[in-house]
Amino acid sequence: GAxxxxxxxxxxxxxxxxxxxxxxxxxxxxTTMFWYRQFPKQSLMLMATSNEGSKATYEQGVxxxxxxxxxASLTLSTLTVTSAxxxxxxxxxxxxxxxDTQYFGxxxxxxxx
Amino acid sequence: GENVExxxxxxxxxxxxxxxxxxxxxxxxxxxxxxxxQELGKRPQLIIDIRSxxxxxxxQRIAVTLNKTAKHFSLHITETQPEDxxxxxxxxxxxxxxxxxxxxxxxxxxxxx
Numbered sequence: 001g002a003x004x005x006x007x008x009x010x011x012x013x014x015x016x017x018x019x020x021x022x023x024x025x026x027x028x029x030x031t032t033m034f035w036y037r038q039f040p041k042q043s044l045m046l047m048a049t050s051n052e053g054s055k056a057t058y059e060q061g062v063x064x065x066x067x068x069x070x071x072a073s074l075t076l077s078t079l080t081v082t083s084a085x086x087x088x089x090x091x092x093x094x095x096x097x098x099x100d101t102q103y104f105g106x107x108x109x110x111x112x113x
Numbered sequence: 114g115e116n117v118e119x120x121x122x123x124x125x126x127x128x129x130x131x132x133x134x135x136x137x138x139x140x141x142x143x144x145x146x147x148x149x150x151q152e153l154g155k156r157p158q159l160i161i162d163i164r165s166x167x168x169x170x171x172x173q174r175i176a177v178t179l180n181k182t183a184k185h186f187s188l189h190i191t192e193t194q195p196e197d198x199x200x201x202x203x204x205x206x207x208x209x210x211x212x213x214x215x216x217x218x219x220x221x222x223x224x225x226x
Contacts, residue, residue, distance in 0.1 A: 032212055043202060044157065044216045093156060097212045100145060104156040 002098045003027050006105030013084055014113055021079045021108045023094030029074035030096035035067075038091045038107075050077040084112045115140040117205050119217025127225055132193050134201055134220045137185040142208020146179060146186050149202045151219075157202060161188070193224045 003026040013019050023033055031052045036044040048069050049057045056069035068080040077096075081088055089112045095102040116139045126132050138146075144165040149157035163170045163177045163186065170177050174193075179186040186205075190197055200221050204214040 034213070043218050046213065046215070049213060100212060101147065101159060101162065102212065102214060103159065104149075106156045107154075109154075 002096075002101070002103045004094065004096050004103050004105040006094055006108055008108060009106060010109040010111075012111045012113065015085055016083055018080055018082045019084055019110060021081075021092055021094075021110075023077045023079070023096070023105050025075045025096040025098070025103075028096075028098045030077075030098065031074060032097045033071060033077040034095045034097075034102065035069060035077075035079050036093045036095065038093060040091075044093065047079075081110065084110070086112045088112050115143075115205075115207050115215050117203060117215050117217040119203050119220060121220060122218060123221045123223070125223045125225065126193050128193060128195060130193055132188075132190045132197070132222055132224075134188045134203065134222075135185060136187070136203035136205075136217050137183075138205040138215075139184065140205065140208055140215075141184070143184075143205040144208070145206035145214075146177070147204050147214070148175075148177060148188050149204065151200045151202065153199075160201075190222075193222075195224050195226050198222055198224045 005024045007022045033050040035047045047062045050069045050071040052071045058064045071077040093107040094105045119136045147162035150160045151157040161175050163179050174191045176189040200219045202219050203217040207213045
């Protein structure tokens with residue numbers, strides 16, 4: 001139980017394009033999902049908290065107009081990186097809360113050329 | 114703001130020895146402390162967690178201790194095996210913020226056969 005999927009697992013895009021990443025809870029409903037970014041050999045940095053049916057809450061320093069989050073259902077949250085630039089290249093991981101425990105998706109490696 | 118400090122950043126042990134990783138937290142309202150194991154390029158996997166109403170929890174070769182007064186908690190791995198090699202992250206819940214976690218910096222554990 002408590003399986004979280006993420007799609008795509010990797011993506012390469014040109015600078016200036018937008019990329020959408022999906023996070024799904026497969027066997028439970030998640031009113032709250034979280035989006036993290038992880039640079040090589042670094043810890044998980046929380047970007048935002050995604051709540052079903054309401055606006056996401058962004059951490060300090062994270063541009064909400066650049067990282068658009070939509071949590072349209074109890075099993076799906078999406079992160080769209082708009083006008084991506086090379087500095088946005090990173091490993092993006094989502095997590096979903098189930099009985100107060102966070103379970104992580106497999107991550108999406110984004111490379112912006 | 115809230116903070117979690119994790120030590121050491123790297124740890125190398127011989128197979129069969131014990132490994133100990135320590136974390137301290139700043140938010141006195143934290144009440145949930147999970148530990149995650151992350152292999153290279155993979156998702157963080159929950160290995161054990163503890164809540165503030167207990168001081169110790171054990172699961173086979175893994176144990177976690179919590180000292181709420183001192184605001185620190187530790188992960189203990191006994192009889193280490195090469196497959197225990199990974200990066201380990203501690204985390205602490207942020208009080209009254211819907212399951213948000215703040216992560217430590219990570220410990221790269223290497224178990225030498």
